[in-house]
Amino acid sequence: xxxxxxxxxxxVLKTGQSMTLLCAQDMNHEYMYWYRQDPGMGxxxxxxxxxxxxxxxxxxxxxxxxxxxxxxxxxxGLESAAPSQTSVYFCASSSGQPQFxxxxxxxxxx
Amino acid sequence: xxxxxxxxxxQHVQEGEDFTTYCNSSTTLSNIQWYKQRPGGHPVFxxxxxxxxxxxxxxxxxxxxxxxxxxxxxxxxxxxxxxxxTYFCAGPYYNQGGKLIFGQxxxxxxxx
Numbered sequence: 001x002x003x004x005x006x007x008x009x010x011x012v013l014k015t016g017q018s019m020t021l022l023c024a025q026d027m028n029h030e031y032m033y034w035y036r037q038d039p040g041m042g043x044x045x046x047x048x049x050x051x052x053x054x055x056x057x058x059x060x061x062x063x064x065x066x067x068x069x070x071x072x073x074x075x076x077g078l079e080s081a082a083p084s085q086t087s088v089y090f091c092a093s094s095s096g097q098p099q100f101x102x103x104x105x106x107x108x109x110x
Numbered sequence: 111x112x113x114x115x116x117x118x119x120x121q122h123v124q125e126g127e128d129f130t131t132y133c134n135s136s137t138t139l140s141n142i143q144w145y146k147q148r149p150g151g152h153p154v155f156x157x158x159x160x161x162x163x164x165x166x167x168x169x170x171x172x173x174x175x176x177x178x179x180x181x182x183x184x185x186x187x188x189x190x191x192x193x194x195x196t197y198f199c200a201g202p203y204y205n206q207g208g209k210l211i212f213g214q215x216x217x218x219x220x221x222x
C-alpha cells in the first residue's frame with residue numbers, strides 16, 4: 001500500500017497563476033483533509049471532506065477550492081496564487097482517528 | 111473558539127538529557143493524539159490517549175493525559191539524535207467527526 005501520496009512535490013508559481021494539488025489514498029478512508037504548514041503556525045486546516053462528493057471549509061479556506069469526486073482523491077485548487085500562499089501543503093486521510101499524512105507539497109509563489 | 115496550545119515552541123538539549131513538551135486545550139477533549147514530524151518530513155502518528163489520567167509508554171517516550179482531559183504531556187528520557195523533530199499534540203474538534211485541532215508544535219534539537 002502506498003498510503004497517502006501527493007503530487008507534485010515541489011512547485012513554483014508566479015502571482016496570479018493557478019494550479020491543482022492532487023492527493024490520493026489507497027486505505028479506503030472516508031475522511032480527507034488539506035492543511036498548510038507555516039513556520040511557528042503548526043498545521044492549519046484549509047478544507048476537508050467527510051465522504052465522496054462532500055467538502056467543507058476549515059480554518060483558513062480563503063483563496064482555495066477543493067473537490068472530492070472520487071473517494072480516493074482529494075484535489076486542492078488555487079485559482080489565483082498569491083505570495084501569502086507560499087507554504088508546505090499536507091494532505092491527510094482517516095477513518096476517524098488518527099490521521100495519516102502524505103509527504104507534502106512545497107509551494108512557492110513569487 | 112477551541113484552541114490547543116503547546117509549550118515550549120523550541121527546546122535544545124544535549125544528548126542524554128530529558129525533554130518534556132506540554133499541551134493544553136481550552137476545552138475538554140475526548141482524546142489527545144501525538145504526532146512527530148522529522149525535519150523535511152511529514153507528521154507521523156505516535157499515540158492516542160483516551161482515558162482521564164492515562165499514561166502510556168513507548169520505549170523512552172512517556173505520554174500522559176490529564177485528569178480533566180484538557181492537558182497532556184510527552185516526556186522523552188535520555189534523548190538521542192534520532193529524537194530530533196517537531197512534536198505536535200492534537201485533539202478532536204467537538205462533535206465534528208475526524209477533524210483535529212493541532213498545537214503549534216515543539217521543535218526539539220539534540221546536540222550530540
